[in-house]
Amino acid sequence: MYKITLIPGDGTGPEITEATTRVLEATGVPFEWDIQNAGEDVYNQEGNPLPERVITSIKKNKVAIKGPVTTPVGTGFRSVNVTLRQILDLYSCVRPCKTYKGAKTRYDNIDLVIFRENTEDLYAGIEYQKDSEGAKAVIDLIAKLSGRAVRQDSGISIKPISVFGTERIVRAAFDYARKNKRRKVTSVHKANIMKFSDGLFLEVSREVAKNYPDIEFEDKIVDNMCMQLVQKPELYDILVLPNLYGDIVSDLAAGLIGGLGLAPGANIGGEYAVFEATHGSAPKYKGLNKVNPLAMILSGVMMLRHLGEMEAAEKLDSAVASIIREGRDVTYDMKPSPDDPTAATTSGMADAIIAKMAI
């Protein structure tokens, strides 16, 4: 019996979580779900969107699966997702993007895995609000150190990138490449402009790559990378990126394989792992039993592999592949037109996957 922390999230999170737990249970692997709520509703009730008991549960169980959690834009509480990654030191965000036959996409040959650094960069949460004491002090310090005048009415976000943080994410990408017999790692950066942060990311990537002579290494500037991914995605294999570019390029890659509804993810550190879809809480669809549960279900497949349940993972993955190939029991986003009256519901798609596994 695996005891797993289950965070249903908010918005459409609880609906896709329910679909996911049902298909995971139908694989025959025994789970005990330690249900922990986090997010907007918990914040409204308790004044804290991520109570300590959620962290304690993950620390105890080591593995969690989570639905998306809403983050208010600009004001309100800090992102639960970012906080979890920082507190648990989940430094690798692993996002496979592979085309399933039958998925509505412009490409049929994509098989990318994105390694996004999860703890540093502009996501470090070191920010100074416009007109705050902190912002004024930072602006003064910059003037003193560099002679450069930052406008007084600026808000400031700091972008730290360290040798330690870069080394371990680049190693994680190469180790994965070796273990999974992949051919190439591409380090993505903007080192031509940010010489001391992205420049360091590139330099450390090159150093780490020397330890893996069996795997091809190259680097790409992030803007060029985006164009290349749209024009010739088949040339790429594993991408390793600092936090912000990793976030953006993951969504681009999700678009290449048929949309966010199909893009799973895992946040993995030395001790703990939290599995979650790439997409957010899609709040406008909340309660409609409409959105695609596959990204979270495929995150469940990643969790099964992490637990060593390879047979169950393959069984579920191939049931998902069949459902996509057949194109009948899929949600609106995977139909030729989004208002297709034959679109499956969230729970209906889960039922179809369960039925397929039973054959």
Ligand code: NAD
């Ligand atoms: P989103 O991913 O929630 O939705 C963007 C659009 O993508 C939706 O309007 C919908 O058209 C489509 N989409 C997303 N998930 C889908 C699914 N499962 N099936 C079908 N279509 C789907 O992005 P957003 O609107 O920018 O963010 C909403 C909230 O989610 C924000 O508060 C954001 O901070 C949060 N968020 C959370 C996470 C997380 O929990 N890890 C990740 C990203 C965003």
